[in-house]
Amino acid sequence: xxxxxxxxxxxxxxxSFFICVSLTVAVPLGVRxxxxxxxxxxxxxxxxxxxxxxxxxAGRGEPVAIAEDRDDIPExxxxxxxxxxxxxxMHAPHTDDPVIVATVQLHHNTEVVLSSARSPRxxxxxxxxxxxxxxxxxxxxxxxPSHEGRPTVVEVHTPHxxxxxxxxxxxxKVNGTTTEVTVRDGQADVSSxxxxxxxxxxxxxxxDDEELRGPxxxxxxxxxxxxxxxxxxxxxxxxxxxxxxxxxxxxGEAQRTEVEGQPVxxxxxxGIGHAETGITxxxxxxxRDFSLLQLHLLLRIKEHDVPVCGxxxxxxxVMVRIVYKDADGADREWLxxxxxxxxxxxxxxxxxxxxxxxxxxxxxxPEDTWYPYDSDNLVPLLSRDGQAxxxxxxxxxxxxxxxYRSAIAEVELIGQE
Numbered sequence: 575x576x577x578x579x580x581x582x583x584x585x586x587x588x589x590s591f592f593i594c595v596s597l598t599v600a601v602p603l604g605v606r607x608x609x610x611x612x613x614x615x616x617x618x619x620x621x622x623x624x625x626x627x628x629x630x631x632a633g634r635g636e637p638v639a640i641a642e643d644r645d646d647i648p649e650x651x652x653x654x655x656x657x658x659x660x661x662x663x664m665h666a667p668h669t670d671d672p673v674i675v676a677t678v679q680l681h682h683n684t685e686v687v688l689s690s691a692r693s694p695r696x697x698x699x700x701x702x703x704x705x706x707x708x709x710x711x712x713x714x715x716x717x718x719p720s721h722e723g724r725p726t727v728v729e730v731h732t733p734h735x736x737x738x739x740x741x742x743x744x745x746x747k748v749n750g751t752t753t754e755v756t757v758r759d760g761q762a763d764v765s766s767x768x769x770x771x772x773x774x775x776x777x778x779x780x781x782d783d784e785e786l787r788g789p790x791x792x793x794x795x796x797x798x799x800x801x802x803x804x805x806x807x808x809x810x811x812x813x814x815x816x817x818x819x820x821x822x823x824x825x826g827e828a829q830r831t832e833v834e835g836q837p838v839x840x841x842x843x844x845g846i847g848h849a850e851t852g853i854t855x856x857x858x859x860x861x862r863d864f865s866l867l868q869l870h871l872l873l874r875i876k877e878h879d880v881p882v883c884g885x886x887x888x889x890x891x892v893m894v895r896i897v898y899k900d901a902d903g904a905d906r907e908w909l910x911x912x913x914x915x916x917x918x919x920x921x922x923x924x925x926x927x928x929x930x931x932x933x934x935x936x937x938x939x940p941e942d943t944w945y946p947y948d949s950d951n952l953v954p955l956l957s958r959d960g961q962a963x964x965x966x967x968x969x970x971x972x973x974x975x976x977x978y979r980s981a982i983a984e985v986e987l988i989g990q991e
Contacts, residue, residue, distance in 0.1 A: 610699045613692040616675055617665040618647040623945050627680075628654040643943070647688065654685045655712065661944055663834075664691045664705055666724075674835045675703040675726050677717045679872075679946050684712025689731075694724070702727045709748050715946070716744045718760065719836050730755075734781040735766030742775075743801060743984075753781045756792045758986075759801065764788065793866065793990035796859045796966060800986045802837040806830050811839075811853045819847035826851025826973065833874075833981060841892075841972065842876075842979040848889065852972020853982075862901075862964040863991045867956075869894065869949040871971075872984035873912060876942055880975040881917035883936050887927040889975035890936055892982070896952075897968045900961040908956055910949070911936035932958075944983070 620629065625641035632650035653660065662678040675693065680686060687708035694701045703726040707714075710733065718726050720741045728739040730746055734753040737746065742760015746753065755764050756778040764771050766781040771788050773779055779788025798810030806813050806828070813828040826843030828851050833840075841851050861867060871894065878891035890911030897907045909927055913936055917923045926933045939945040949955075956963040969987060973980050 609696045610694075611701065612695040612699070613701070613704075614667050614695040615649065616667055616691040616693050616703070616705075617645070618649075618688065618691055619663040619665065620644045620647045620653065621661040621663060621943055622658075623660050623940060623943055624658040627658055627660045628656070630654075649688060649690045651688050652685065653680060653688070655680050655682055657682055659946060661946075662686070662688060664703075666693055666703060673721070674719055676705050676719075676728050678707065679715040679717075681713040681715075681946070681948070684714060685710040686712075686714060705729070707731070709746050709753075711748050711750075713745070713747045716746065717836070718742055718744075721835070732781070734783060735764065735786065737765075738763040751782055755779050755781075755788075758792075758795070793988045795986040795988050796857050797855060797969065797985055797987050801984055802830055802839055802982075806839065806853060810855045812855070813839075813853050814851070816850040818845060818849040820845070823847050823849070825849065826978070828853050828972075833983075836983060838874075838981045838983045839971075840979070840981050843973070844977045846976055848974070848976065850972055850974045851978075852893075852970055854968060854970040854972075856968050857966045857987075859966045859989070860964065861953075861966055861989055862962070864953060864989045866988070866990040867952040867963075867966075868988045869896070869910070869947070869952060870984060870986040870988065871947040871982070872944060873939070873947065874942065874944050874981040874983070875912065875914040875939060876979040876981065878913065878915055878973075878975055878978040878980075880923075880978075881915050881919070882923040882925050883911050883913050883927075884975065885923055886929050887911070887924060887933075887936065888929065891973050891975060891978040891980045893972055893974055895970040895972070896956075896966065896987075897970075898956055898963045899965040899967060900956075900958065901964050902961050904961070905967070906956070906958065906963075908952065909934045910947075912939050912945070912947070913937075914939055914941040 626639035628637045629640050630637040630652040632648040660680045664675040666673040689706040691705045693703045705728045708731045718741050730737045732748050732753040737755045743758040745756040757773045762773040764779045766786040769786050776792045777789040778792040815825040823845040828841045873892050875891045880889045883890040890913050892912040894910045926935045
């Protein structure tokens with residue numbers, strides 16, 4: 575067969591042209607796709623609130639006990655709590671300030687797998703921050719703060735289904751047979767056995783191996799502005815400060831601010847002599863038909879100079895006072911204190927209120943670490959002399975002592991008939 579140099583030249587020329595055009599189009603599109611879709615691992619911290627935590631790091635088969643906070647938690651890490659607790663905190667990468675993407679509070683007897691935590695590599699990407707979790711057992715509270723620049727999506731997988739969470743506050747409980755997803759604030763898309771449902775604020779869903787039930791009403795919180803999304807004095811909470819014991823000494827301050835991108839109330843004072851500073855809210859909530867009343871707090875004690883809670887047990891850096899009325903119409907109160915500074919003296923300050931009608935025992939918490947508190951059912955605890963509580967008049971969260979600095983991130987009083 576005769577060779578045709580002219581045809582070969584045209585083939586080479588046209589092939590080169592199409593390759594050139596393809597590269598001219600494909601390379602910019604490929605670079606654009608990479609910039610818009612590339613992701614990078616988030617900075618993940620494990621805060622140890624009640625040590626030690628059992629942690630199985632990715633790529634290592636044996637669990638290890640961790641007693642201190644750790645900043646280099648990799649993806650595919652398994653965290654297991656027994657009678658302990660901790661918190662996973664996901665931070666956005668490439669930021670000078672520690673911007674929190676999401677937090678996962680791990681309660682007792684909980685097992686969680688941090689499947690992945692990724693953010694866009696480049697600021698021009700419109701993709702959200704994304705976190706994927708597997709909750710195998712136990713109870714977690716998930717907080718997704720708001721960010722003007724980029725939203726966050728958290729995917730939670732359990733043995734019975736999955737939930738997709740956006741900005742808000744959520745609770746996921748997993749036992750041997752069911753999963754319960756509760757929305758405190760925000761919106762969740764829940765699915766099980768190919769049946770989807772959407773949950774709004776104060777709604778919940780229950781999933782098992784066969785069905786998904788929901789939306790169902792969730793137990794409401796009696797407290798307004800429980801996460802301090804709104805300023806103090808605008809709705810619900812009012813700040814106050816008692817005149818110091820020593821004349822001329824400064825009062826304390828209770829101010830709403832942001833810590834790691836989340837709204838909190840900081841209660842602080844530096845001085846000598848007794849003083850009291852806090853926030854209070856009038857509730858006037860009828861609870862005579864309630865079978866459950868539970869207090870939830872998320873608190874952090876930075877410092878205090880009075881060991882334990884003082885000689886009388888009334889000077890804790892964080893205290894909660896609930897004033898209520900019983901069935902006889904008598905006004906009563908319930909107290910719970912928290913402290914971080916131990917007393918090395920002998921006999922030292924005792925960890926309970928010595929002048930209260932009931933010697934309420936205070937709780938020792940680690941210093942400068944977020945600590946979650948969930949009370950037992952308060953209905954039987956508030957029932958005294960055979961008289962059940964019928965009205966919650968007010969709740970006050972305050973600090974008492976000389977020098978103190980504490981932060982409060984969440985206050986909920988959850989009631990259920």
